[in-house]
Amino acid sequence: MNxxxxxxxxxxxxxxYKSLKSNKNGVTDTSMLINRNFAFSSSNSKLVGISGTVAEHVLNHSSGFGFFGLGKKGGQFAGDVVIAFRGTAGLADTLTDLHCxxxxxxxxxxVHAGFNRTFESIKPQLATLMAKAGNRPVHCVGHSLGGALATLAANWIRSQYKVxxxxxxxxxxxxGFGPFALQTETELNGIYRAVHRxxxxxxxxxxxxxxxxxxxRLSSCVSFNASSHKMAGNAPGYLNTAAKYSSYKEMQLGSIQNLAIVRLQYDKRHLASFNTHWSDKIGxxxxxxxxxxGKxxxxxxxxxxGGTLTLYDALARGVVEISKMTTxxxxxxxxxLGHILNFVGKPSVKxxxxxxxxxxDLLMLMLDKLNTLVRAAMPAVSAYM
Structure with a gap:
C-alpha cells in the first residue's frame, strides 16, 4: 500500500473543509496535486454529519464533514479509497468539557463520546460507500477534530472490511484510552500523526x-501557541510546514508515547514550566x-x-489512594503534584x-489552563466556515 x-x-x-460550502453533489475544486491523484466526482462524494455537541444532535443540525474519493487510473493510488474529514469549531465545547x-x-x-457521536452520524454513509467500493486500500485524513473522526473511521473500516x-x-x-490506542496501532497499516509541537x-x-x-513533528518549538493550530499561514501553518517534507521519514520523530516510565522528584519541581514538553512529562x-x-x-x-462522578473525580481519588499505599x-x-503546581504557575504552593x-482542584486548574489555549486555537478552524 502506497x-x-x-x-x-x-x-x-x-x-x-470545502464540504461546508460545496454544492449538493459534493463536487468542488481541488488542488492540482489532489486532482492528479484522486477523483471526487460522484454524487455521493460529500459526507454529511452532525456536530458532537449534545445541542447539535438534539436539533439534528447536519452539515458537510468531508469527502469520499477514489484514486485515478494510472496513478500511484489507482483504485485506492481516500476519506478526508474536516474539523469543526462547534466541537470546541465537547473537546474542552471537563465532564467529557x-x-x-x-x-x-x-473513546471520547463527543467525537464518537459525530462519527456515528457519518457512519451509515460510509457503510454504503465502502460496500460499493469493494476490497480497496483506504486512506483516512483529517485536521484538528477531523483527525479524531479519521481515527475512528480508520478503526471502523479496518474492523468491518479487513482492508x-x-x-x-x-x-x-x-x-481514546490506552487499549484503544494500542489496538489501533496493531490493526492499521500505517499511522502518520503530524503535529506542530x-x-x-x-x-x-x-x-x-x-x-x-x-x-x-513539523515544528519543534515547545512554547504553547494557539496560532500553530492553523492550516494556512506561517505561524507556522500545517500547509506550509508539511510541504517542506517529501516523506514522513524526513520528519523529527517524537518520543514513544503511552508506555514511557516517568517519575518526578518533588525537589526538582521548579524545573517544570507551562509548555508542551512538561505537559507530556506530567501526563x-x-x-x-x-x-x-494497579489503579x-x-x-x-x-x-x-459514567454517572455523577467525572473522570477527573475518579483520578483525584485514585491519586489520594495511591499516595497511601507505600512511601x-x-x-x-x-x-x-509539585510539578503540576509549577506547570500552572503556582510555584509558591507547597x-x-x-x-x-x-x-x-489542582487537576481542574491544569485543565482550565490548557482548555483556555484550546479555545483560542478554534478560530483557526472557524476561518473555513
Missing part, C-alpha cells in the same frame, strides 16, 4: 486519553503512577460507566497533605 506524501495528505485535510463522556468505539474500546488502512492526521486531539489541541483531552501512534508520570499501582483499570472502568508511591504522587480536594 503512502500519501505529507503535502498530499495535508492538502486533502484542508480540502475537507466515554463510550465504546469502533474497535470496542473506550489495509492508513491514517494521516494534523493537529489532532487524543481520541506548540499546537495545544494535541495536548487534550488529557489523561487517561492517549495518542495513537508515534508523533511526527507520562501520572500514567506511570496509575499503571504501577489504572479501576479508574478506566469508573470513567466508562514510594507517596513520594511519586507528591513529585507529580504539597503538604494529599487530599481529594487538593488534587481535584
Amino acid at each position: 503512502t500519501l506524501s505529507p503535502t498530499l495528505a495535508v492538502e486533502l485535510a484542508e480540502f475537507a 463522556g466515554v463510550t465504546v468505539g469502533p474497535n470496542y474500546k473506550a 489495509n488502512v492508513n491514517l494521516y492526521t494534523f493537529g489532532a486531539p487524543r481520541v 506548540s499546537d495545544p489541541v494535541p495536548m487534550v483531552p488529557v489523561w487517561p486519553f492517549v495518542h495513537t501512534g508515534n508523533e511526527y 507520562d508520570a501520572l500514567l506511570t503512577l496509575l499503571r504501577e499501582s 489504572i483499570s479501576s479508574i478506566l472502568a469508573q470513567a466508562a460507566v 514510594e508511591y507517596a513520594a511519586d504522587a507528591k513529585g507529580l 504539597v503538604v497533605d494529599i487530599t481529594y480536594k487538593f488534587v481535584k
Whole structure:
C-alpha cells in the first residue's frame, strides 16, 4: 500500500473543509496535486454529519464533514479509497468539557463520546460507500477534530472490511484510552500523526486519553501557541510546514508515547514550566503512577460507566489512594503534584497533605489552563466556515 506524501495528505485535510460550502453533489475544486491523484466526482462524494455537541444532535443540525474519493487510473493510488474529514469549531465545547463522556468505539474500546457521536452520524454513509467500493486500500485524513473522526473511521473500516488502512492526521486531539490506542496501532497499516509541537489541541483531552501512534513533528518549538493550530499561514501553518517534507521519514520523530516510565522528584519541581514538553512529562508520570499501582483499570472502568462522578473525580481519588499505599508511591504522587503546581504557575504552593480536594482542584486548574489555549486555537478552524 502506497503512502500519501505529507503535502498530499495535508492538502486533502484542508480540502475537507470545502464540504461546508460545496454544492449538493459534493463536487468542488481541488488542488492540482489532489486532482492528479484522486477523483471526487460522484454524487455521493460529500459526507454529511452532525456536530458532537449534545445541542447539535438534539436539533439534528447536519452539515458537510468531508469527502469520499477514489484514486485515478494510472496513478500511484489507482483504485485506492481516500476519506478526508474536516474539523469543526462547534466541537470546541465537547473537546474542552471537563465532564467529557466515554463510550465504546469502533474497535470496542473506550473513546471520547463527543467525537464518537459525530462519527456515528457519518457512519451509515460510509457503510454504503465502502460496500460499493469493494476490497480497496483506504486512506483516512483529517485536521484538528477531523483527525479524531479519521481515527475512528480508520478503526471502523479496518474492523468491518479487513482492508489495509492508513491514517494521516494534523493537529489532532487524543481520541481514546490506552487499549484503544494500542489496538489501533496493531490493526492499521500505517499511522502518520503530524503535529506542530506548540499546537495545544494535541495536548487534550488529557489523561487517561492517549495518542495513537508515534508523533511526527513539523515544528519543534515547545512554547504553547494557539496560532500553530492553523492550516494556512506561517505561524507556522500545517500547509506550509508539511510541504517542506517529501516523506514522513524526513520528519523529527517524537518520543514513544503511552508506555514511557516517568517519575518526578518533588525537589526538582521548579524545573517544570507551562509548555508542551512538561505537559507530556506530567501526563507520562501520572500514567506511570496509575499503571504501577494497579489503579489504572479501576479508574478506566469508573470513567466508562459514567454517572455523577467525572473522570477527573475518579483520578483525584485514585491519586489520594495511591499516595497511601507505600512511601514510594507517596513520594511519586507528591513529585507529580509539585510539578503540576509549577506547570500552572503556582510555584509558591507547597504539597503538604494529599487530599481529594487538593488534587481535584489542582487537576481542574491544569485543565482550565490548557482548555483556555484550546479555545483560542478554534478560530483557526472557524476561518473555513
